[in-house]
Amino acid sequence: MVGKICGTGSCLPQMIWGNEKLEEMVDTSDQWIQERTGICRRHIASEEETTAYLASKAAKKALHDAGMSPEEIELILVATISPGNIMPGIACEVQKNIGAENATCFNLNAACTGFLFALNTAQAYIAQGIYKNAIVIGAETLSNLTDWKDRSTSILFGDGAGAVVLKSVDEGTYIQVSRSIGNKGHVLTLTNRNQKKYEQNPLAEETYMRMDGKAVFQFAVTKVPEMISEVLEKAKMSKEEITWYILHQANARIIGSVARRLGENKEKFPMNIENYGNTSSASIPILLDELNKKGALKQGEWLVLAGFGAGLSCGASILKW
Ligand code: COA
Numbered sequence: 001m002v003g004k005i006c007g008t009g010s011c012l013p014q015m016i017w018g019n020e021k022l023e024e025m026v027d028t029s030d031q032w033i034q035e036r037t038g039i040c041r042r043h044i045a046s047e048e049e050t051t052a053y054l055a056s057k058a059a060k061k062a063l064h065d066a067g068m069s070p071e072e073i074e075l076i077l078v079a080t081i082s083p084g085n086i087m088p089g090i091a092c093e094v095q096k097n098i099g100a101e102n103a104t105c106f107n108l109n110a111a112c113t114g115f116l117f118a119l120n121t122a123q124a125y126i127a128q129g130i131y132k133n134a135i136v137i138g139a140e141t142l143s144n145l146t147d148w149k150d151r152s153t154s155i156l157f158g159d160g161a162g163a164v165v166l167k168s169v170d171e172g173t174y175i176q177v178s179r180s181i182g183n184k185g186h187v188l189t190l191t192n193r194n195q196k197k198y199e200q201n202p203l204a205e206e207t208y209m210r211m212d213g214k215a216v217f218q219f220a221v222t223k224v225p226e227m228i229s230e231v232l233e234k235a236k237m238s239k240e241e242i243t244w245y246i247l248h249q250a251n252a253r254i255i256g257s258v259a260r261r262l263g264e265n266k267e268k269f270p271m272n273i274e275n276y277g278n279t280s281s282a283s284i285p286i287l288l289d290e291l292n293k294k295g296a297l298k299q300g301e302w303l304v305l306a307g308f309g310a311g312l313s314c315g316a317s318i319l320k321w
Pocket of ligand 1: 027216217
């Protein structure tokens with residue numbers, strides 16, 4: 001059994017910050033940000049637009065798209081590194097907000113690879129026959145974790161949520177490969193704000209996101225093509241059979257480089273990073289929802305999803321739309 005995506009949804013905060021807003025905050029320019037990252041603007045959550053709020057809205061829209069009622073849902077997984085609350089897990093908040101009273105709910109943290117790992121987890125439950133359906137959500141309010149004085153990170157990130165509904169079908173394909181590389185974890189970090197050593201200074205420097213951008217860039221452009229080639233080989237498929245590569249939206253140059261390294265046409269790599277920046281675990285489901293709502297994804301087309309991020313972690317999956 002395989003979980004088929006039968007509904008998608010997303011939710012973006014109301015407020016939009018263009019690059020000019022960043023120009024007011026750090027020594028940067030619209031031109032530099034666009035040339036080096038492809039980002040023009042990002043959505044920034046208000047206090048009311050919590051991660052759970054965005055996740056719940058995205059889940060509701062995905063349920064509506066799937067034509068299912070919340071009571072039918074058996075599993076809710078939320079991938080996030082910015083949950084707001086430590087407990088209850090925001091997957092349980094989503095359950096409450098959407099009325100999915102029969103679901104088992106938990107969060108999962110695999111940073112920007114989070115949605116992909118959550119999808120893998122849901123697929124494993126479905127393949128075992130443990131659950132017949134699931135909502136898988138990627139949701140972030142990274143603006144709460146960003147040091148707005150640090151130009152090496154603040155220009156990159158944004159807030160938002162995306163969700164998919166999976167329904168068990170007898171015939172289908174979901175093939176995945178994944179990797180975690182803990183000994184490279186130091187290149188992208190955010191120290192836990194709940195540790196005792198920060199009691200005196202709860203927002204000490206270390207409690208913001210810190211990144212060696214070049215190291216992460218290098219990791220992404222080498223590992224993502226490797227993961228994609230590996231998953232194609234595992235599926236015994238050729239790249240010609242793939243219609244779309246849905247990559248984590250971290251940097252337009254990373255996506256361009258992955259396409260080149262695979263010898264693939266850039267047109268097969270849809271992007272929306274210009275409007276949202278890097279929304280971590282939310283980027284893949286937001287992009288899926290946009291493409292789905294535009295009618296760009298046709299039944300029977302093969303998709304590769306690929307993610308990478310802190311951990312370090314990375315992975316790729318193949319599925320049929
Ligand atoms: N605005 C203007 N100038 C900036 C800048 C900014 N925000 N950040 C750096 N610069 C300057 C540097 O000081 C440097 O100047 P110099 O040439 O005079 O020394 C120059 O621009 C190039 O800096 P560099 O750090 O080499 O830029 P880069 O091309 O590596 O781009 C990132 C930086 C962060 C955009 C890029 O490394 C990246 O995207 N990395 C991956 C990050 C990522 O995806 N993280 C999340 C993973 S899920």
